[in-house]
Amino acid sequence: MRTNLAPTSLQAIEQSFAKLTSPPAPLSLDGCCIGFGMPERAIPLDELRVMLLKRRTSWHAVDAVWTELVRRAQDEGEPWVTAAIGMMMPALKKVAGDVARDFRGDIADFDSNIVEGFLYALKTVDPRTPRVYSRLRSMAQRYGMDARLDADRDRAQSTEYDDSLSTRYRPSVEGHPDLVLARAVRDHGLTDDEAGLIVRACLEGEGTSSLAEERGVSPYQFRRQLARAEARLKVFLSGSVPLPVA
Known part of the structure; x- marks a missing residue:
């Protein structure tokens, strides 16, 4: 359990994002500039964040929004830096939940x-x-x-291995699947991209079609990329010589 009752970084940023998107002048992006079927009007960022979570929103639109958010954050700084973190908040909260799972200490540093x-x-x-x-x-x-791995190492603590991954790979490996993947990346058994494929396709259950569209490949090509990543992970977990990156 978290021992510090002060707001975590994610909570504080979400509060700041709420202020940025409040009437009468909410921070917005112009849908006409985004294109790809977005409404042709100024779209408040809190509304836009919800739109990006909908399955019917194409990855072309998601990329266009994030291209503009990153450009503004890099060129103009605040308030666009806070806006970008706020726009990513649903994903960051999911990451934070995965990182903190089964951890019995203070999780505030993980958010930071x-x-x-x-x-x-x-x-x-x-x-x-x-x-x-x-x-x-x-x-x-x-x-x-990385922060979770460091914390577990400091506490000499192992977390319970998730059955959904242990049945697909090696049951004797200890640790939450995300932590196993982090170790594989750290030890050069997987690339960041391969680990991301496995997380999103196998652990988070994202659809093949949407992931393939995001990567600009056919569903068949995506399945081959995923199979290659899974094969490299199995080799890493078995302790064999890693397969070369495709």
Whole structure:
């Protein structure tokens, strides 16, 4: 349980985001500039955040929104930095929940590390990079998982291994699946991208079609990429020589 009752970084940022998007002048993006079927009007960011979570919103629209958010955060700073973190908040909360699962200590540092990872990516990523949303989310997750690994190491604590992954891979491996993937990336058994594929397709249950569209490949090509990532993870867990990256 968390021993500090002060708001965590994520809670404080969500409060700031709520203020930025409150009437009478909510921070907005112009749907005409975004395109890809978005409403042709100024869209308050809290409303836009909900739109991006809907399955019918294409990944082209998601990429266009995040390209603009990253560009503004890099060129103009605040309030767009806070706005970008607020827009990513649903994903960051999911990452935070995964990182803190089964942890019996203070989780406030995990939130701070997740935000730090996101901010590092926000500062350094090229806004024109395809799938910029995924790159931002992946870096936040990596920082959070690194913090969890450090905390577990300090406490000499192992977390319960999730049955959904242990039945697919090696039952004798200890740790939450996200932590196992973080170790695989750290020890060069997987790339960040491969770990992200496994998390989103196998653990979070995202659909093949939407993930393939986001990556700009066919569903068949995506399934081959996922199979390759899973094969490399199995090799890592078996202790064999890692397969080369495709």
